[in-house]
Amino acid sequence: MRWAYTAEQIRAAEQPLLAAGEPLMRRAAYGLAQQILRLLRARHSRVSGATVAALVGKGNNGGDALWALAFLRRRGVHAVAIPVGADHGAAITAADLHAEGRDALLQAGGSMATHVPEDTAVVVDAIFGTGFRGSADVPTMLRDAGVTVPEHAVVVACDVPSGLNASTGEIPGVVLPADLTVTFGGLKTGLLLGEGPRVAGRVELIDVGLEPLLGETPTDQMVGVFEKDTSAPVGAVFAPPVWDAHKYSRGVIAISAGSPQYPGAAVLTVAAAVATGVGMVRWVGVTGDDGDDDSDTVSAGVVAAHPEVIAGHEADGRADAWVLGPGWGTGENVHARYRQVLDLAGQRGTPVVLDASALELINNDDVARFAEIRRAGGAVVLTPHAGELGRLEERLLTEPGADDSHGRVDAVELWRARRMAAHVGAHVLLKGPTTVIAAPDGQARLDTTGGPELATAGSGDTLAGLVGSALGRTLPKTGSGTLDTLDKIAAAVRLHALAGRRAQQYGPFGASALAPAVREVLAEVGE
Numbered sequence: 001m002r003w004a005y006t007a008e009q010i011r012a013a014e015q016p017l018l019a020a021g022e023p024l025m026r027r028a029a030y031g032l033a034q035q036i037l038r039l040l041r042a043r044h045s046r047v048s049g050a051t052v053a054a055l056v057g058k059g060n061n062g063g064d065a066l067w068a069l070a071f072l073r074r075r076g077v078h079a080v081a082i083p084v085g086a087d088h089g090a091a092i093t094a095a096d097l098h099a100e101g102r103d104a105l106l107q108a109g110g111s112m113a114t115h116v117p118e119d120t121a122v123v124v125d126a127i128f129g130t131g132f133r134g135s136a137d138v139p140t141m142l143r144d145a146g147v148t149v150p151e152h153a154v155v156v157a158c159d160v161p162s163g164l165n166a167s168t169g170e171i172p173g174v175v176l177p178a179d180l181t182v183t184f185g186g187l188k189t190g191l192l193l194g195e196g197p198r199v200a201g202r203v204e205l206i207d208v209g210l211e212p213l214l215g216e217t218p219t220d221q222m223v224g225v226f227e228k229d230t231s232a233p234v235g236a237v238f239a240p241p242v243w244d245a246h247k248y249s250r251g252v253i254a255i256s257a258g259s260p261q262y263p264g265a266a267v268l269t270v271a272a273a274v275a276t277g278v279g280m281v282r283w284v285g286v287t288g289d290d291g292d293d294d295s296d297t298v299s300a301g302v303v304a305a306h307p308e309v310i311a312g313h314e315a316d317g318r319a320d321a322w323v324l325g326p327g328w329g330t331g332e333n334v335h336a337r338y339r340q341v342l343d344l345a346g347q348r349g350t351p352v353v354l355d356a357s358a359l360e361l362i363n364n365d366d367v368a369r370f371a372e373i374r375r376a377g378g379a380v381v382l383t384p385h386a387g388e389l390g391r392l393e394e395r396l397l398t399e400p401g402a403d404d405s406h407g408r409v410d411a412v413e414l415w416r417a418r419r420m421a422a423h424v425g426a427h428v429l430l431k432g433p434t435t436v437i438a439a440p441d442g443q444a445r446l447d448t449t450g451g452p453e454l455a456t457a458g459s460g461d462t463l464a465g466l467v468g469s470a471l472g473r474t475l476p477k478t479g480s481g482t483l484d485t486l487d488k489i490a491a492a493v494r495l496h497a498l499a500g501r502r503a504q505q506y507g508p509f510g511a512s513a514l515a516p517a518v519r520e521v522l523a524e525v526g527e
């Protein structure tokens with residue numbers, strides 16, 4: 001796992017090193033130059049004679065690019081810098097650029113220009129970096145300056161695409177989308193959330209020596225990141241059973257999901273939990289303990305698809321984790337079931353996942369119930385998408401003065417997930433292109449691995465089943481007690497993402513393909 005930071009945290013970490021005279025800019029520039037050389041070798045098979053042009057603003061971000069061009073020039077690259085931006089209404093010139101960087105480029109034999117040469121292979125966007133404030137329309141700035149970016153050129157953003165807020169991922173104006181972003185010192189949250197992933201392209205991190213200082217950032221103020229090349233603890237959380245396991249020691253996952261209107265949700269949630277290999281999956285209907293014909297239809301469907309499932313209507317049975325809500329709809333009994341399970345979980349310390357329809361039932365009175373569950377050793381996990389989180393906010397955060405958004409420095413998804421987690425005292429798994437997981441104490445994780453193939457009906461039911469399994473199977477008796485709730489949720493999110501990618505290998509798919517893919521992924525993880 002890597003960590004991501006706001007621009008302010010990165011700048012704070014830089015300060016002591018800069019004061020001590022550490023050559024951070026040259027380290028950053030060298031890393032940028034290396035990445036560009038790699039691109040040139042891969043795409044053009046030659047470095048010497050290739051043209052690299054940088055759009056250079058007057059700040060340190062431009063300084064990075066000028067130094068990088070100087071390094072490239074020494075490798076025979078035709079290195080060109082184009083000043084872009086304005087100062088008090090007048091277009092900036094070479095004289096306004098970072099002086100040392102400009103001199104280094106000129107001494108190395110590079111040049112200044114007013115346009116991007118037509119044969120340019122790589123265009124470096126170094127107009128604004130973390131010092132960007134307010135809003136900018138970069139394509140218009142370029143047009144006004146008479147600068148055209150050739151269509152065939154690869155665009156490399158220096159630190160962040162100019163015009164992107166490095167902390168929040170917001171683009172108040174318009175940016176030049178990058179194919180590659182080479183970022184310095186630490187990952188910025190704005191590259192991973194909001195508009196960032198859409199415009200940053202591939203992100204490469206250059207170590208400039210900030211790690212020891214960034215490591216002092218309190219863990220509730222930074223965010224752990226799971227990317228394609230780093231693994232959430234899937235193997236540890238979804239570990240194979242120990243040799244003397246019995247069905248109860250492996251975990252019993254109790255699932256109350258589905259309704260006559262949405263019977264498939266029950267099957268999908270159950271399928272996901274079963275696919276992870278637990279001791280037992282129980283399905284519990286939402287009717288009273290007597291059941292009724294409607295609920296029996298759902299029950300019959302679940303058992304037909306998964307004969308190993310114990311289906312019934314009693315909540316008061318064995319459960320190492322509960323999953324409530326997928327496909328419940330708004331039936332009249334759901335509220336009673338919801339309350340009953342929360343009360344039982346509070347008495348026993350059982351983790352509870354609240355998904356879909358169950359999220360619509362949460363109100364501020366439940367905050368005390370959630371606290372009871374946590375005190376008893378359990379956890380509560382809410383799994384909203386943005387719309388569901390919005391409705392939760394409307395219901396729970398409407399008291400006067402609750403809107404503290406003007407002080408926000410984080411990406412809005414991160415901020416919203418953290419705020420809700422802190423308010424209700426539950427973990428919040430916010431689904432989206434980048435998944436955010438926030439703990440009540442402010443710790444957070446991002447997962448960037450899930451692809452758009454997961455945006456399909458029933459995918460959320462599957463995820464709820466996986467989260468339930470992660471929480472129920474890893475109670476201390478299974479030997480995984482050192483993993484905390486955040487790790488377990490992150491493992492479920494990652495497993496879901498991996499299953500999506502696996503299912504996609506066989507072509508487009510619906511959510512019922514995810515559970516078989518979960519088994520394939522876990523078979524490989526266990527190897």
Ligand SMILES: NC(=O)C1=CN([C@@H]2O[C@H](COP(=O)(O)OP(=O)(O)OC[C@H]3O[C@@H](n4cnc5c(N)ncnc54)[C@H](O)[C@@H]3O)[C@@H](O)[C@H]2O)[C@@H](O)CC1
Pocket residue numbers: 011014018024025026028057058059060061062063064085127128129130131132133134135136158159160184208
């Ligand atoms: N702090 C440091 O010394 C280091 C910083 N590094 C680089 O420095 C960058 C930050 O440098 P700076 O703080 O100089 O800032 P930038 O280079 O990001 O930009 C600052 C300039 O842009 C102007 N500006 C900001 N928003 C604008 C807007 N909306 N419209 C028009 N002009 C606007 C500012 O007035 C300022 O002149 C980082 O992104 C990184 O690339 C690296 O060299 C490593 C070391």
